[in-house]
Amino acid sequence: MGIKGLAKLLSDEAPDSLREVPLSSLQGRKIAVDASMAIYQFLIAVRSGGPGGAATMLTNADGETTSHIQGLFNRTIRFITEGIRPAYVFDGKPPQFKSHELVKRREKRQKAEKALKAAEESGNIEEQDKQNKRLVRAGTKENNDCKKLLRLMGVPVIEAPCEAEAQAAALAEAGKVYATATEDMDALTFRTPIQIRKMTFANASKAEVQQISYAKAIEGLGITHEQFVDLCILLGCDYCDTIRGIGPKTALKLIREHKNIETILDVIDRNKYVVPETYEPMEARKRKIDEDKKKAAKEADTDDEGEDAAKEEKEEDDDEEELIPVFVEARRLFNHHEVLPNDEVELKWTECQPEPLRTFLVDDMGFNPDRVQSSIEKLQKAFKKSTKPQARMDMFFKVKPNPEADKKRAAKRKAEKEAEKAKKKKGKGGGKKK
């Protein structure tokens, strides 16, 4: 999911782009939250049972899961109490291109199911827990429950035509919200100016969130947006395979040197790196046809050669129109994702509807009435406060550029890196002696 290894690459190469900030520093901001990601997190994190037994998801009397409702309800109230205005963006249909990735995920599920059975038989609780979490799935019902809850709470729900991260990023880029909140790093590839991570962790005690600045990330990596998209594709995204043998460091080096994937394909050592066929469908097809031809020529002594050849040529023509390298497709998905036009998205926070909300939570979900009551009161109070929102200092005063401090930080980072290198060398030297 997301972009493989991008978070680590940023922390190594563009540490200025990452910032740990307290949740309260988002006070007054509108944030587009990736709902699917949040729901997954709640399904995994909000569980009952503890040591001695396998933790199970919370359920109501009918045995329906309610973990996500519990998590979403409490967390959203927390946001609003902090003066944050969340808008939840739900996934639409997955892009066709993702089907490959989805197949892979299905395979993983099946594997987990098998592992779970094995664990149950052997009574390994830890393993059961682990596999149980892997099997968590946010289905249509879960999503619809959440949408219902949010609407009753007066929080905007946006249904993206395609991927939620892309929609959220588009809103952020248009300035309709301040940031995109998701764990998926591809929000950056979709060009959200600010991405917030760790925002929907159910763990309330730790109030720090991670804020990533797109502009600083690009600046720190020293590449353009187009190059950044190609870099993300090389790192590994949801939409296509990667070139085997190219890790994060190499990918960045190649992009910095050769600017785009096409040039990289021309120059890299094919013996060292394995380029998937889908990257060069035309060449692959040609090779295959050549091979087929050779085979056919060998075997088809008795056949009518002329007819066969004509057939093949025809096939070739058909294919030529369709075959686009897979990374070009992925690039298109990142740059021109299907999103709602900005003027069609209305973000409006309204008062919650206490009665239907109570009915939904207590009767349908089986929550404790007293707790629901006090939570609703909290929500109403927080909402009342937000009708006259508190302005922020940065609306009035601009941040002063501080080149001195930046220089100092850069120098310090360099020194740290060198120290690390020296340490590694030392370690290697020691190894040799042994």
Add this chain to the structure above:
Amino acid sequence: MMMMPTIDEQRANHRRIFSLKYGAGKEGKPDIFGATALHLLSKNHKKSFTPTHHQTTPTMFEARLTQGKVFKQLIEALKDLVQEANIDCSDDEISIQAMDNSHVSLVAVSLRSGGFDHFRCDRPISLGFNAANMGKILKCAGNDDIITLKAEDEGDALTMMFESPNGDRIADFELKLMDIDSEQLGIPETDYKCTIQMPSGEFQRIIRDMQVLGDTATISCTKEGVRFSVSGDLGTGNVLVRQNSTHEKEEERVMIEMEEPVELTFALRYLNFFTKATSLGGTVILSMSPEVPVVVEYPIGETGYIKYYLAPKIDEDEE
């Protein structure tokens, strides 16, 4: 029994040692005894005098404040609002600028070198500190103590020395410093539509009273005076403060300068934090203009100030 040297004799002694190291004071005026010198002397009672001691680790920032309580109160006045901040030292002042976690308010402190008995800063230096921890250490200083701050270039600690007024007790504390990468805001000079000067104690009381009824207060400045109002579940409250520029005590005067009426709404929580600075001075100056942050300034003597900026609560204007 040997006669103890009088304080004056002691001071003369200090001056002599001090001038050994630093030469004559800046601009030819007789220099106030540097803290270093005193420090040396205190060691001198036990060990032999080593004039080269400090040349190996040169102090690059040193400021001595006879009224140590000012610094103590200053940190008290911001430690509830901000967690961490930088003390920025330059050749003519020390200053602090920091925001609270929610970036709703900002505090700016300036103490100019003239307010210190001795001030030396060889190069601009930033000392990042944790306000709560600094506050804890300053609790160890008596209200009459003389406080000296010292820091070395590239050092990772701030030395704070507290001397009792008669010089018979000298305490040294070191606070570990930290790297704080905080954004500094550029605050332009602004002409405000309303400026209100009033006794700081009166302001503190009004804010406290307002908090009984609610968490948001409206401050409106009109020809009539300044009105503070609040409304909450219990009921409502209003305090009107009228101009009173003739009171015999200057600190007790209420002076209002108004170009046009201004009304702004604020979170009382933050205004309450600001009144922690009340002990720093008898007067407070509020400056307001429509739709910009209010400035709550406490002048510190002639040579310094602590200013708080608070963003107002705004009416939602959906674009």
